Amino acid sequence: VPDLKSVLKEKIPEQQERLKAIKKQYGGKELGKVTVDMTIGGMRGITGVLWETSLLDPEEGIRFRGYSIPELQQMLPGAKPGGEPLPEGLLWLLLTGEIPSKEQVDALSAELAERGSSIPAHVDTMLTSLPPGTHPMTQFSMAVLALQPDSKFAQAYAKGVPKKDYWDPVYEDSMNLIAKLPGIAALIYRNTYFGGKKIPHDSNLDWAANLAHQMGHDGEEVYELTRLYQTIHTDHEGGNVSAHATHLVGSALSDPYFSFSAGLNGLAGPLHGLANQEVLRWLFDVTKKIGQTPSKEEVEKFVWDTLNSGRVIPGFGHAVLRKTDPRYTCQREFAQKHLPDDPMFRLVSLFYEVVPGVLLEQGKVKNPWPNVDAHSGVLLQYYGIKEENFYTVLFGVSRAIGVLSQGIWSRALGLPIERPKSITMEALERKLA
Numbered sequence: 128v129p130d131l132k133s134v135l136k137e138k139i140p141e142q143q144e145r146l147k148a149i150k151k152q153y154g155g156k157e158l159g160k161v162t163v164d165m166t167i168g169g170m171r172g173i174t175g176v177l178w179e180t181s182l183l184d185p186e187e188g189i190r191f192r193g194y195s196i197p198e199l200q201q202m203l204p205g206a207k208p209g210g211e212p213l214p215e216g217l218l219w220l221l222l223t224g225e226i227p228s229k230e231q232v233d234a235l236s237a238e239l240a241e242r243g244s245s246i247p248a249h250v251d252t253m254l255t256s257l258p259p260g261t262h263p264m265t266q267f268s269m270a271v272l273a274l275q276p277d278s279k280f281a282q283a284y285a286k287g288v289p290k291k292d293y294w295d296p297v298y299e300d301s302m303n304l305i306a307k308l309p310g311i312a313a314l315i316y317r318n319t320y321f322g323g324k325k326i327p328h329d330s331n332l333d334w335a336a337n338l339a340h341q342m343g344h345d346g347e348e349v350y351e352l353t354r355l356y357q358t359i360h361t362d363h364e365g366g367n368v369s370a371h372a373t374h375l376v377g378s379a380l381s382d383p384y385f386s387f388s389a390g391l392n393g394l395a396g397p398l399h400g401l402a403n404q405e406v407l408r409w410l411f412d413v414t415k416k417i418g419q420t421p422s423k424e425e426v427e428k429f430v431w432d433t434l435n436s437g438r439v440i441p442g443f444g445h446a447v448l449r450k451t452d453p454r455y456t457c458q459r460e461f462a463q464k465h466l467p468d469d470p471m472f473r474l475v476s477l478f479y480e481v482v483p484g485v486l487l488e489q490g491k492v493k494n495p496w497p498n499v500d501a502h503s504g505v506l507l508q509y510y511g512i513k514e515e516n517f518y519t520v521l522f523g524v525s526r527a528i529g530v531l532s533q534g535i536w537s538r539a540l541g542l543p544i545e546r547p548k549s550i551t552m553e554a555l556e557r558k559l560a
């Protein structure tokens with residue numbers, strides 16, 4: 128069977144032609160107008176990025192290359208029949224637009240296991256020289272940058288690689304990086320919480336199971352959770368902070384190590400990926416103050432107290448979504464199947480009942496429903512991954528699959544350096560007065 132790179136290579140010319148035709152036919156057409164509110168309001172609603180791997184519908188949620196999460200749970204190969212999808216299959220889909228066979232996914236698993244089997248020693252040396260207490264996301268971003276000297280793209284560019292061939296070394300960098308991320312994440316985890324006692328990579332395991340295994344969490348259920356988690360956090364179209372930061376930096380032809388590290392720095396913000404850590408801290412705060420089985424009224428009061436103290440409710444709201452995030456729903460279904468009686472899951476469910484009503488009553492948010500981060504931490508806790516300030520690293524490992532797949536396509540399609548126009552208040556007043 129042809130491997131991923133050959134299948135991808137076949138697709139590139141037709142997509143290049145497609146983009147040319149779109150430019151020729153629609154190049155001068157309008158996609159919308161830009162109001163002052165949009166410029167001041169974080170560019171919300173401006174369609175300003177071409178992003179092929181996924182598309183977000185405000186009501187329905189994310190679709191990866193046209194497929195919803197429940198569809199992919201049915202269609203993508205799992206480690207076992209009827210199991211959760213293997214993230215390698217999603218990587219294949221995002222890169223090629225095609226659902227892979229089990230055979231193709233197994234071959235890709237083996238390829239990633241090979242590419243990811245060793246982490247250069249200097250990465251560990253660098254990480255262990257950092258002051259104790261350095262946040263895992265700081266370590267993660269630095270570790271990715273520490274791999275940059277291996278960049279095939281940077282080397283090829285220095286030798287004068289022509290533009291039409293950029294995608295090839297970018298592909299190599301992206302695959303090497305994705306392959307090494309479970310090992311890097313586990314290294315950070317073991318260094319930070321287990322005194323540096325490492326667990327070797329197991330080349331017989333799939334990519335996600337290898338992540339859990341090297342962290343020290345083994346068992347079929349925790350592997351299944353990791354596969355699901357690593358599948359659903361990959362991509363959320365192009366405008367979110369981590370995707371857009373990766374895309375922006377990559378547009379300057381900074382290689383995938385530079386661009387993904389930039390994306391991780393954005394993911395580390397509490398309004399974005401760090402929200403999963405914040406949710407768990409907030410839930411612990413709840414249990415400390417009102418116990419593990421509070422009444423609805425007690426929870427309602429706690430939510431109001433958080434809002435009135437000027438903080439956001441972590442895990443709720445979204446810049447684009449206007450319904451419950453399907454990434455939340457599939458994690459809820461996983462919990463209903465595997466841990467229906469877990470008290471923390473019950474607490475999360477109670478918040479699902481109470482928080483949207485309170486946020487609606489407060490009347491500020493555009494979306495009162497939970498997002499992906501409201502649920503992930505409780506599942507991880509149940510399987511013994513209790514170190515909540517590590518959670519965003521797990522998000523970041525998955526995010527690589529989406530943003531780096533798009534990065535390969537951005538170079539294959541020859542997308543230019545990003546350079547939107549900015550404006551001062553003075554110029555704005557002058558223009559519109």
Ligand code: CMX
Nearest residue numbers: 398399400402439440441442443444445446491492493494
């Ligand atoms: N709790 C309290 N207030 C909230 C809120 C929440 N969960 N979500 C939005 N708001 C507030 C906003 O802060 C804003 O208030 P101001 O007008 O005083 O500035 C107002 O409601 C309107 O905001 P919005 O248009 O509904 O939301 P934004 O597009 O500006 O922001 C988001 C989106 C996700 C940053 C926001 O909903 C939020 O802060 N949520 C909590 C953090 C979180 O869960 N982030 C993770 C998102 C998913 C991810 O990226 O991982």
